[in-house]
Amino acid sequence: MRRLRTTITLAAAAAATALVLTACAPTAVDGSGGGDASGDAGSDVEPTTLSLVGFAVPKAGNDAAQELWGETEDGQGVTWETSYGASGDQSRAVADGLEADYVHFSLEGDVTRLVDAGLVAEDWNAGDNKGIVSQSVVVLVVREGNPKNIQSWEDIVQPGVEIVTPNPGSSGSARWNILAGWGSVIANGGSEEDATEYLRKFFTNAVALPGSGRDATTAFTSGTGDVLLSYENEAILARQNGETFDYVVPDQTLLIENPAAVTVDADPKAQSYLDFVLTPEGQEAFAHVGFRPLTGDVDFEVEGANDPSDPFPTVPTLLTIADDFGGWSATNDKFFGDEGLVTKIQAETGKQ
Numbered sequence: 001m002r003r004l005r006t007t008i009t010l011a012a013a014a015a016a017t018a019l020v021l022t023a024c025a026p027t028a029v030d031g032s033g034g035g036d037a038s039g040d041a042g043s044d045v046e047p048t049t050l051s052l053v054g055f056a057v058p059k060a061g062n063d064a065a066q067e068l069w070g071e072t073e074d075g076q077g078v079t080w081e082t083s084y085g086a087s088g089d090q091s092r093a094v095a096d097g098l099e100a101d102y103v104h105f106s107l108e109g110d111v112t113r114l115v116d117a118g119l120v121a122e123d124w125n126a127g128d129n130k131g132i133v134s135q136s137v138v139v140l141v142v143r144e145g146n147p148k149n150i151q152s153w154e155d156i157v158q159p160g161v162e163i164v165t166p167n168p169g170s171s172g173s174a175r176w177n178i179l180a181g182w183g184s185v186i187a188n189g190g191s192e193e194d195a196t197e198y199l200r201k202f203f204t205n206a207v208a209l210p211g212s213g214r215d216a217t218t219a220f221t222s223g224t225g226d227v228l229l230s231y232e233n234e235a236i237l238a239r240q241n242g243e244t245f246d247y248v249v250p251d252q253t254l255l256i257e258n259p260a261a262v263t264v265d266a267d268p269k270a271q272s273y274l275d276f277v278l279t280p281e282g283q284e285a286f287a288h289v290g291f292r293p294l295t296g297d298v299d300f301e302v303e304g305a306n307d308p309s310d311p312f313p314t315v316p317t318l319l320t321i322a323d324d325f326g327g328w329s330a331t332n333d334k335f336f337g338d339e340g341l342v343t344k345i346q347a348e349t350g351k352q
Contacts, residue, residue: 045077048269052080053094054104055087055172056214058134058258060237061286062104065277068285074272086212087172094119094263101266102273104133104258106172106213108328111259124261133260133277134291137315138180140248141220141228141235148226152250153184156227157201164208164225166216168342169352172258173213177229178202178342179331180254183319187252196341203349221245231256233290236311239304240289247306252317287311 052062059082069075083090083098091110094100095117103120105111111131114120125131142150150156156163166174181202185195208224210216213234220228221243228245235247260277262270276282283293288302292312305311325331335342346352 048078048267050078050080050101050267050270050273051099052082052102052104053090053098053100054082054084054260055090055106055110055258056084056212057106057173057231057234058104058286058291059084060289061134061233061291064285064289065282066273068281069273069276072276074269075276078269078273084214086166086170086215088170089211100263101270102260102262104260106256106258107175108259109332110172111261114261114263119263119265120261121264125259129278129294131259131261132257132294133274134258134286135294136231136233136256136258136291137249137318138177138253138256139230139232139235140250141217141230142246142248143226144244144246146246146248150227151248153181153198153252156181156229157198157205161205161227162207162225163202163205163227163229164210164216164220165206165229166213167209167211167352168336168346170211171213171216173216173231174209175336176231176254176256179321179325179335180229180250180252180319182335183254183324184250184252186324187317187319196345199342199345200349203345203351206349206351209351231290232292232312236290236302236304249306249313249315251315252319253315254319254321257321 054062066080070078083093087106087110091103091105091113094103095113103111103114108131111120111124115122115124140150140156142148148155148161150161155161165177168174168178178199182195182199185198186192208216208219210219213231216228217230217234217238219225221238232247232249235245238245260274262274278294280296283296287293287298290302290304298312301308302311307313321328321331332340334340337343
């Protein structure tokens with residue numbers, strides 16, 4: 001197997017993501033990384049500004065990758081304008097006219113919305129990676145020392161356990177979380193009726209449904225709830241930035257796969273950046289801030305992981321949307337449509 005070459009230090013990653021715990025509003029702001037359009041690139045390099053619109057969670061990974069890409073020939077002279085927020089809200093904003101050269105969302109449907117709007121090519125996911133540029137798994141974030149001894153999905157729906165998770169109406173992170181809980185029931189031999197009852201208990205215990213995954217992390221670190229449902233990378237990154245909570249990777253959980261695409265009118269350098277993100281160097285930049293790389297071995301330590309020398313442990317039962325839920329189209333109809341199971345249960349429990 002190919003050994004990944006370490007190209008970015010943890011200190012550099014931390015510096016590039018110093019503001020990562022700050023919730024990002026879905027409006028364009030000045031970005032960082034990608035080189036200096038007026039500095040060292042040389043007079044023969046044409047200055048370029050690229051617009052990135054994404055969901056909040058991968059900001060740290062993009063910041064680190066942009067910094068590395070800015071050191072390449074293609075990345076010289078590039079500056080970034082970035083907008084981060086809840087995935088669904090960000091996708092709708094682009095469909096409504098927010099400028100974007102490169103989009104990085106939580107869910108496939110947030111890209112296909114732009115395909116339907118004529119803003120992203122229909123073959124955006126035709127490559128070997130199927131349009132996916134970052135991945136993680138759903139974990140259970142608990143208070144330091146795990147005072148309620150939460151180890152499994154069943155533990156979080158016990159009476160008196162307060163759950164924090166984003167709202168599936170706006171957040172892609174929330175959909176991954178909810179599906180992971182549902183899937184754990186089926187993986188343990190339960191029926192769909194059992195899984196539906198599980199979701200009722202889940203929403204009964206939910207004490208906060210913030211708008212995005214980043215907002216949910218902020219709510220939890222501010223003192224709300226006993227358990228936060230989150231991406232593994234969010235837990236790792238927060239601990240890199242000084243948070244002292246613990247996190248548990250359940251024996252059954254869901255593989256999170258986040259897509260990215262360039263828009264049809266994008267500057268060609270946006271495709272160059274996408275290509276770079278998929279290289280071992282680009283994936284390593286994401287791995288250093290907690291994302292599981294798409295390819296290659298991790299032969300470096302990841303600060304903030306439960307075991308920095310083995311940061312991404314194998315999950316005994318790792319569910320996927322394609323294999324265990326029939327793909328996103330069927331999943332959205334079944335769970336999150338107007339008549340979907342989750343939509344109905346949220347209404348029943350008053351947790352909307």
